[in-house]
Amino acid sequence: MIEHAPKGLDPLLDQAIEAIIRRSSFSGFTETGSSRVHGEEKVAQGRRDYEALLGQQFKIAREAHFEHAERFHEGEEISPYTGERLGIQYPIFNLDEQYRNAHAAMRSWVNAGAEKRTEVCVQLLKDLDAQAFLIANAVMHTAGQSFPMAFAGSGANALDRGLEALAWAWGSLNVLPSEASWTKTFGGKHQVTLEKKWRIMPMGTAVVFCCASFPTWNGYPAIFANLACGNPVFVKPHPTAILPMAIAVKVLREGLRNVGFDPELVQLVVDSTDEPLGKVLVEHPETAIVDFTGSAKFGAWVEQHSGNRPCYTETSGVNSVILDSARDLDAVLDAITNTFCLFSAQMCTSPQTFYIPESGVSLADGRQVSADEIESLFCERIDQLIQDSKRASSVLGCIQSPATLQLLDDWQRRAESGEFRLLRASKPYTNVAGDHCRTATPLLLGLNAETPITEEVFAPIGFIYRVRDRDHALEHASAISKKHGALTTYLYSIDEEFIAKAEESFAWAGVALTTNLTGVMPLNFSAAYSDMHVSGLNPAGNATLAEPSFIAGRFRYAQSRRPKGDQ
């Protein structure tokens, strides 16, 4: 499918296709936002562009769409960095009118054909990239990501995931010919020849729900997969993180208009916690596709209520670390500390449960490090990381939601009351961005395996299980993953037999396994074009980034046929 995707449409697309085929490393965009690369001015301009939006109505006079807003509504956006409301007021439209506009915009987009649409989509990705600094600032001040993460993870990496989805769409749209001649003999002697034609048809308006902590990374793939297949898109951001997607919508609309298409192909739908539109959108008769990234709870509701609409979900699960044995324990502890602390564990791939056998962890040289010692070394490593406030700021970033602080508080209190062992208390750390940052260092709790954590606790909380032995860890982690959902497991073992067993076990649980990774790469880095993200094999979601199942269902074929010579 992907090998046969026609080349030559755009070099960037060609490179993406090549990377997908080889599952090799590639980025079509710049991952670093450093002023050493881009110059001070560009960095400063991004900040100024962001600041210029604060307290204003989010609109662009040139866009007819924004002129017919029914009203403007202030988002529930409070910067985790400044503690201040963004005060941006977003346009609210008449929803039925939005569906009508989307429907009207669809026909010329579809009739333009897959090639033209794909070409335009590549350009739109470049347009988004051109706003990388603005979008990074918007992500920082809504999601709470550090600037490096906002620039790389929510910028280049997200655009790469978008380009990956686009490449798969392009491949999928080219699987079959658009016409063919067919001859068959009936009744032994009557030859019939038909000329057949197939058109690629869209499903209709797709609703793309974006999450609060990482809106672009799953948002872009869904948007581009839908657009390439001919479907108009409604972008529905989380009420506390509207800005990054509002900017993206604006960029996409301008880009579409620039090349003569109706900007209504991409529309923003803003709602609020008090008046949520999620269920209305999922069940609306004009919604043809649902893409959802967010909580497991609402994700399950979406899956149950999408009816016959194709529905692509990424929710959350309980990711685990299993410690069996190690060659270099220091490197292992560094790796799990860094990844656990990364963006304060507010990533869908952040580890949450840590398994340590009662007997401790064996080292290659035959020594055995006790479970107690592992726990205290882990705590020390976290303390070390946080002492360096520049590094802590870059790694931990800020806490997106006050609800996360509440969770930390609740769990810490339960531990203090003796329910669990309190291994490491959480408290704020000093972010270099200032005193108003909403921060929290990780909380570490000691649990026994009889108190399983069966859902993602969206906070920097590590639950450390003392388990009978490594097999117990394997059984426990894979059973919970299969039943309640998980995306990833990080395993450390120097026993090939055990590693093989773990690979088998987590494959059946549908969990991506990373074994013995140490060093500079974050354990949970999921590379576009290479790593599959979300298996679809457990309740953590069904939207794999990216393989053909992420595209299938977004377009279908309409056939017509007539006898040869009839025309």
Added chain:
Amino acid sequence: MIEHAPKGLDPLLDQAIEAIIRRSSFSGFTETGSSRVHGEEKVAQGRRDYEALLGQQFKIAREAHFEHAERFHEGEEISPYTGERLGIQYPIFNLDEQYRNAHAAMRSWVNAGAEKRTEVCVQLLKDLDAQAFLIANAVMHTAGQSFPMAFAGSGANALDRGLEALAWAWGSLNVLPSEASWTKTFGGKHQVTLEKKWRIMPMGTAVVFCCASFPTWNGYPAIFANLACGNPVFVKPHPTAILPMAIAVKVLREGLRNVGFDPELVQLVVDSTDEPLGKVLVEHPETAIVDFTGSAKFGAWVEQHSGNRPCYTETSGVNSVILDSARDLDAVLDAITNTFCLFSAQMCTSPQTFYIPESGVSLADGRQVSADEIESLFCERIDQLIQDSKRASSVLGCIQSPATLQLLDDWQRRAESGEFRLLRASKPYTNVAGDHCRTATPLLLGLNAETPITEEVFAPIGFIYRVRDRDHALEHASAISKKHGALTTYLYSIDEEFIAKAEESFAWAGVALTTNLTGVMPLNFSAAYSDMHVSGLNPAGNATLAEPSFIAGRFRYAQSRRPKGDQ
């Protein structure tokens, strides 16, 4: 995708792949069951094999599975040819045990790999073909198809659709490599190389619902798509047409055991009208995939209640014929008569509504044939066909369900009471198979466009609309198709502009359009490897035979990765 499906596994599979790529005519099986081709003995043996099953417990001593049946239950099968109960008692198993057995059988099937599974599946198709005469008799005496149709349509054509699905599965399973090396530089200088592996994982037990009138044609594709992707299959036949699928299940189980796999990979689940299992199966936590062919009503329920299970449906809709103009009116009338009468309109692609402009139909020579005249010519053609009882028997076959006779009765009575124009009354015809055949000639009713038929009326009833003009016909037919579902439209017009308009209109309605087809080929013949069956673009179902979306969702990838050199 399909171009890159590895060749050489089996010549039959290679030919199927080639046909799919070219969308050309191909059959891997013999379409004629004639004794001139096969010899008298083979034909007679098929009948004897069928008769030997009557009144017996359906079991095979060699199969352990059938030894632990909880009880045997007589199917609700009455031969439309003899009017007699088949009296076959089917085994009923403990459902939970069936799921456990399926689950246990899955692991070695999955671990055997895609290549082995596909190879076995090709052999299983050949095994089914070896029972072609027995299965054709079973289809005749449950579905009521004529022998030629039962042999071709429910035999070779169904096997071809199965092979087509298998070829797509094989292609899909080979889209991506199973391992790759990946190198990326982090932090400007740290090179990380990971060895990545991907396993193809099944979803779990698939439930395949088969319909009463054409059980194998949709059943085989679903069964083989599921098996190839690693999923065990429960076959759930309609209570009035169990036998064809029970035989198929038996053949598949024996074939699996012959090559060392657990026969529990394919299991029969029999229920009854009084104690239906459909909803239980769809909502069972162990059901991972649902394939459904049957009524629009239950199909909609299935779509709404499958939750996050991939769900592939083929239900029904309102297929139409639009008459605008013709070069050869006789040929047109023959074509629509033959196709409308075929299997007494009990096919999902049978036409149901006929649009005639008030002003009649224009001929190429400038003459205008009035609507009245068209109607009476259509009635005459049907009468002519039925007069030849050998031909009528072969074309019309029998009526599968007494409910169909009831429908005929109801609509005829409504017409007699003046609600519609009664153009042609239905009555039994003499089938060459004898006096006990359940037969009915088509009923033709005249309606006005304000009384739209919005669902499939599962009976040989033609609803003739007098419409203002051809554009009215187009609007009416495409709007009903989009809203209520339709699979096909048959158009006759000599105006290229109107044809182009119809192509556009029905493409957006998701209806396959056949234009100006006359001659020996049934209008509704849907060729494996070439014609797409069910668009997924309207409520008539979402399971296209066959393209990648029919496979996507039946398997997923499990990833594992570790640093290079770690092993």
